[in-house]
Amino acid sequence: MDVKTLCLGVLSMGERSGYEIKKTVEESFHHFFRAGYGSIYPALAELERAGHVAGREVAQEGRPAKRVYGITGAGRDLLHRALAGEEPRHVVRSEFLVLTYFAHLLPAERLATVLDTMIVRFRDGLAADLEHYARTNDQLTPGQRFALGYGRTVVAAALDYLERHRETLLDEVAVTDETGRPQAGGPLAAAGD
Amino acid sequence: MDVKTLCLGVLSMGERSGYEIKKTVEESFHHFFRAGYGSIYPALAELERAGHVAGREVAQEGRPAKRVYGITGAGRDLLHRALAGEEPRHVVRSEFLVLTYFAHLLPAERLATVLDTMIVRFRDGLAADLEHYARTNDQLTPGQRFALGYGRTVVAAALDYLERHRETLLDEVAVTDETGRPQAGGPLAAAGD
DNA sequence: GTGAACATGTAACGGGTTACATGATTGC
DNA sequence: GCAATCATGTAACCCGTTACATGTTCAC
Numbered sequence: 001m002d003v004k005t006l007c008l009g010v011l012s013m014g015e016r017s018g019y020e021i022k023k024t025v026e027e028s029f030h031h032f033f034r035a036g037y038g039s040i041y042p043a044l045a046e047l048e049r050a051g052h053v054a055g056r057e058v059a060q061e062g063r064p065a066k067r068v069y070g071i072t073g074a075g076r077d078l079l080h081r082a083l084a085g086e087e088p089r090h091v092v093r094s095e096f097l098v099l100t101y102f103a104h105l106l107p108a109e110r111l112a113t114v115l116d117t118m119i120v121r122f123r124d125g126l127a128a129d130l131e132h133y134a135r136t137n138d139q140l141t142p143g144q145r146f147a148l149g150y151g152r153t154v155v156a157a158a159l160d161y162l163e164r165h166r167e168t169l170l171d172e173v174a175v176t177d178e179t180g181r182p183q184a185g186g187p188l189a190a191a192g193d
Numbered sequence: 194m195d196v197k198t199l200c201l202g203v204l205s206m207g208e209r210s211g212y213e214i215k216k217t218v219e220e221s222f223h224h225f226f227r228a229g230y231g232s233i234y235p236a237l238a239e240l241e242r243a244g245h246v247a248g249r250e251v252a253q254e255g256r257p258a259k260r261v262y263g264i265t266g267a268g269r270d271l272l273h274r275a276l277a278g279e280e281p282r283h284v285v286r287s288e289f290l291v292l293t294y295f296a297h298l299l300p301a302e303r304l305a306t307v308l309d310t311m312i313v314r315f316r317d318g319l320a321a322d323l324e325h326y327a328r329t330n331d332q333l334t335p336g337q338r339f340a341l342g343y344g345r346t347v348v349a350a351a352l353d354y355l356e357r358h359r360e361t362l363l364d365e366v367a368v369t370d371e372t373g374r375p376q377a378g379g380p381l382a383a384a385g386d
Numbered sequence: 387g388t389g390a391a392c393a394t395g396t397a398a399c400g401g402g403t404t405a406c407a408t409g410a411t412t413g414c
Numbered sequence: 415g416c417a418a419t420c421a422t423g424t425a426a427c428c429c430g431t432t433a434c435a436t437g438t439t440c441a442c
Contacts, residue, residue: 001288001291002400002401002402003401003402006291009291009294009295009298012295012298017420017421017422018421018422018423019420019421019422028294029291029294031285031287031290032285032286032287032289032290032291033286033287033290033291034284034286035402036402036403036404037421037422037423038402038403038404038405038423038424038425039401039402039403041422041423041424042423042424045423060420062411062412063410063411063412063419063420063421064409064410064411064420064421064422065410065421066420066421066422067421067422079298080298083292083295083298083299084299084300084303086288086291086292087288088288088289088292088307088310088311089286089287089288089289090285090286090287090288090289090290090311090314091227091285091286091287092224092225092283092284092285092286093225093226093227093282093283093284093285093286094224094225094226094282094283094284095194095279095280095281095282095283096225096281096282096283097224097225097226097283097340097343097344098194098199098202098222098225098226098279098340099276099279099281100336100339100340100343101202101221101222101336101337101339101340102202102205102276102336103334103335103336103339104334104335104336105202105205105272105273105276106276106277107277110277114281117281118281118283121283141296141297141369141372141373141374142296142297142361142362142365142366142369142373143293143294143295143296143297143362143366143373144294144373146293146294146296146358146361146362147290147291147293147294149354149358150290150293150351150354150355150358151290153350153351153354154347154350154351154354156350157346157347157349157350158343158346158347158350161342161343161346161347162343165339165342168335168339169335169336169339172335173335173336176334176335179334180334180335180336180337181334195428195429195430196429196430210392210393210394211393211394211395212392212393212394228430229430229431229432230393230394230395231395231396231397231430231431231432231433232429232430232431234394234395234396235395235396238395253392255439255440256391256392256393256438256439256440257392257393257394257437257438257439258393258438259392259393259394260393260394
């Protein structure tokens with residue numbers, strides 16, 4: 001799925017400018033999709049050229065003017081077809097977990113920092129999420145509630161895991177050598193007797 | 194983090210061919226990283242040119258010959274530095290969740306198929322995971338156990354969520370119109386009174 | 387002999403990221 | 415004045431994906 005399809009999807013919920021599309025994506029799709037201006041604006045331009053969206057200039061008071069786009073009939077058709085043909089992929093890319101995988105190659109202090117960074121990130125994200133959910137819950141479609149609930153559930157599980165295993169990992173890595181295995185004569189080796 | 198660093202990391206655990214690196218990544222990193230031959234082989238070639246790995250031809254009986262690579266001292270240095278400088282990013286990209294987000298734009302049958310596909314995928318993945326974990330558990334480093342446990346935990350939570358909300362989503366979408374909101378006069382509208 | 391697994395590579399393509407460039411408006 | 419937010423865009427670059435190309439060995 002490319003950013004063009006995503007823009008079409010967001011615009012199917014109502015008119016928006018490129019800037020506002022990014023805001024929507026950050027608020028509602030952050031668990032499973034991201035898009036920067038460098039991909040949104042070109043996508044919008046291409047979509048308009050093809051007649052899938054229509055843009056118009058809107059003056060604002062107290063703010064710079066913006067260009068809001070609305071989805072056209074042809075755009076809706078394209079969106080339906082794109083969604084129908086989309087494979088349900090689900091890919092995670094986490095340098096964080098690669099880092100923990102190679103925990104024994106990291107300075108102990110740095111490992112702790114990495115873990116704490118993620119715990120804080122998940123904690124804050126979850127709080128913002130619950131706040132957003134409470135605020136919009138009654139006007140969400142079933143699909144939106146489902147997707148948001150999925151994200152919330154998974155992040156909560158991840159956070160719980162991190163909080164419950166942080167200490168253990170730090171302690172265990174402290175008594176391993178540079179191969180990652182328990183040091184001969186160390187506490188872990190003794191425990192294994 | 195690029196595939197080069199990943200290859201270095203895998204090779205820090207022992208000599209391997211490109212083919213075997215891919216196997217390792219699929220077995221042990223599948224929850225949070227993927228790499229295809231199209232990126233592994235060029236990465237290995239570049240790494241060797243720079244002296245970070247050393248390859249040698251190994252004849253096998255009953256199989257084609259392979260070229261196995263070992264990490265060099267310079268390679269280990271580079272790996273340590275790369276890991277030290279790596280930001281703990283964690284990104285999910287899921288067309289699956291985008292699809293559920295726009296559930297009301299999908300044919301009901303297709304939505305059910307998408308949901309079931311993911312349930313089966315997670316179920317099978319979890320089973321393979323537990324099997325792999327049981328088989329290798331005693332020889333894993335703390336970091337490896339941590340990362341694998343994270344993946345297992347999160348997939349289990351996701352699977353549980355899907356199983357518990359599949360029916361609800363299907364039922365709710367069935368009684369909404371093309372805007373995703375409850376149909377006037379439908380069961381949901383009545384329930385809201 | 388045919389499909390599956392083993393094994394290695396190349397080249398084009400596509401798409402997103404990053405950096406750059408610019409400017410309005412508000413509030414401190 | 416200056417930082418922050420709002421607002422829009424371009425262009426180079428990176429890098430991974432996909433498709434293509436080839437060959438071995440085994441088991442059925």
